Amino acid sequence: MHYRWKWIFAVFSRKRGFSGYPTTLHGRRSLPLLALLIGLACVPGSISSGGPLPGSLCGLSGGPGTIPPTYFGLTIHHNESVPFPTGLAFGAIRSWDATNVSWANINIAPGVYDWSGFDAWMTYVSGRGLDVLYTFGRTPRWASSNPTAYSGFGPGQCAPPSNIADWDNFVTAVVNRAAGRIKYWEIWNEPQGRTEYCGSIAQMVTMAQHAYKIIKVANPDFQVVTPATLYDNGAGPKWLNIYFADGGVNYADIVSFHGYLLAPAENHTQVNQEYKAITSKYNLQSKPLWNTESDWGNTRGAADQAAYLVKYYLMQWTEGLGRFYWYAYDNARYGTLYSNRVLTPAGIAYHNVANWMVGARQDQPCAEDSTSTWTCGFTRPGGYHALAVWNSARSSSYTPAAHYSSYRDITAASRSISGSLTIGNAPVLLETGPAPCGE
Numbered sequence: 001m002h003y004r005w006k007w008i009f010a011v012f013s014r015k016r017g018f019s020g021y022p023t024t025l026h027g028r029r030s031l032p033l034l035a036l037l038i039g040l041a042c043v044p045g046s047i048s049s050g051g052p053l054p055g056s057l058c059g060l061s062g063g064p065g066t067i068p069p070t071y072f073g074l075t076i077h078h079n080e081s082v083p084f085p086t087g088l089a090f091g092a093i094r095s096w097d098a099t100n101v102s103w104a105n106i107n108i109a110p111g112v113y114d115w116s117g118f119d120a121w122m123t124y125v126s127g128r129g130l131d132v133l134y135t136f137g138r139t140p141r142w143a144s145s146n147p148t149a150y151s152g153f154g155p156g157q158c159a160p161p162s163n164i165a166d167w168d169n170f171v172t173a174v175v176n177r178a179a180g181r182i183k184y185w186e187i188w189n190e191p192q193g194r195t196e197y198c199g200s201i202a203q204m205v206t207m208a209q210h211a212y213k214i215i216k217v218a219n220p221d222f223q224v225v226t227p228a229t230l231y232d233n234g235a236g237p238k239w240l241n242i243y244f245a246d247g248g249v250n251y252a253d254i255v256s257f258h259g260y261l262l263a264p265a266e267n268h269t270q271v272n273q274e275y276k277a278i279t280s281k282y283n284l285q286s287k288p289l290w291n292t293e294s295d296w297g298n299t300r301g302a303a304d305q306a307a308y309l310v311k312y313y314l315m316q317w318t319e320g321l322g323r324f325y326w327y328a329y330d331n332a333r334y335g336t337l338y339s340n341r342v343l344t345p346a347g348i349a350y351h352n353v354a355n356w357m358v359g360a361r362q363d364q365p366c367a368e369d370s371t372s373t374w375t376c377g378f379t380r381p382g383g384y385h386a387l388a389v390w391n392s393a394r395s396s397s398y399t400p401a402a403h404y405s406s407y408r409d410i411t412a413a414s415r416s417i418s419g420s421l422t423i424g425n426a427p428v429l430l431e432t433g434p435a436p437c438g439e
């Protein structure tokens with residue numbers, strides 16, 4: 001969803017009872033067995049115009065089976081005015097809602113392309129060791145099959161093209177213009193919503209089929225990502241089910257969705273399970289599953305937002321997601337990590353949870369005990385162990401196992417452990433000693 005319309009639509013949905021923005025799920029549950037790990041700050045770092053950071057990634061992936069830097073994805077809107085966050089720990093970036101990079105921005109008339117915005121964005125993100133994801137969407141009005149259709153971006157931009165050749169020409173042009181700098185290509189943004197996509201699912205399958213062929217001819221190693229549906233009270237998985245049944249299953253290297261949910265971070269399990277059920281139904285369970293856009297929902301208060309972000313990243317990895325792109329670094333309303341030229345508390349927490357996780361290996365999935373305390377365990381070489389611990393329900397006393405000697409919080413403050421400690425909504429990381437950098 002376009003960030004300028006997301007807030008309006010969300011408020012309208014809540015007031016009128018619409019399902020455009022996900023509702024709260026109730027009840028917590030223990031999570032399945034996948035990985036959750038930890039990493040630590042090893043090298044001092046800073047962020048452009050954002051003040052000092054307590055640490056940055058060691059630059060090592062940690063090897064097979066560990067959490068990669070690319071698990072931490074990001075959306076940045078205003079690349080024309082926001083300095084690139086050179087010290088922030090993330091490994092992947094998504095194009096959606098960046099400045100002037102959509103089909104409508106670029107392909108301004110038949111056969112006419114304005115590459116200025118796209119080229120500026122490519123300069124902004126290239127050469128930084130990031131995996132780059134481009135998201136298609138926003139049909140130019142001149143190419144639209146319904147040029148008067150209402151869209152949050154402009155008339156006609158939700159509709160498929162009236163001539164598939166116009167789509168083919170743009171896909172070919174943007175893939176060629178990227179010149180190998182973009183490996184991942186997401187077919188559309190939130191097509192279950194009529195203001196984002198107002199064509200039929202069969203038409204979207206045809207567009208995916210054409211794009212898949214063009215992209216694979218350009219480079220067989222390029223990866224085609226499904227249209228990213230918004231969960232939307234289950235509407236997203238239902239749309240994806242029909243899309244796969246209509247043939248879209250043949251044009252998917254990676255399955256993506258948007259996990260927005262007005263619920264505690266621990267309750268996203270149901271969202272992930274519904275998408276996993278669809279992928280299993282079509283024998284796509286071996287394909288990566290990515291959450292390419294989400295934030296902290298309706299959580300208020302800087303401290304609670306920072307805590308939500310950390311828990312969300314911990315839980316998504318345990319749920320088996322390969323990537324999670326935060327929305328958005330410089331958005332003033334949604335998921336704000338950077339404001340007034342400095343990192344917000346949530347921005348600092350994003351950096352620190354990446355340092356907890358990247359390069360580490362999970363030995364204990366996130367799970368809740370009878371006291372509502374959540375724990376997630378991690379290991380690194382040299383006998384290092386760590387445990388993320390929190391309790392979203394209440395402040396409570398927690399007695400760590402004897403081998404944990406210190407703990408750090410989501411601001412990177414570190415303290416020695418002597419007996420029990422008080423835990424609460426914000427996770428802390430218990431450690432057996434200093435974390436080695438990588439394997």
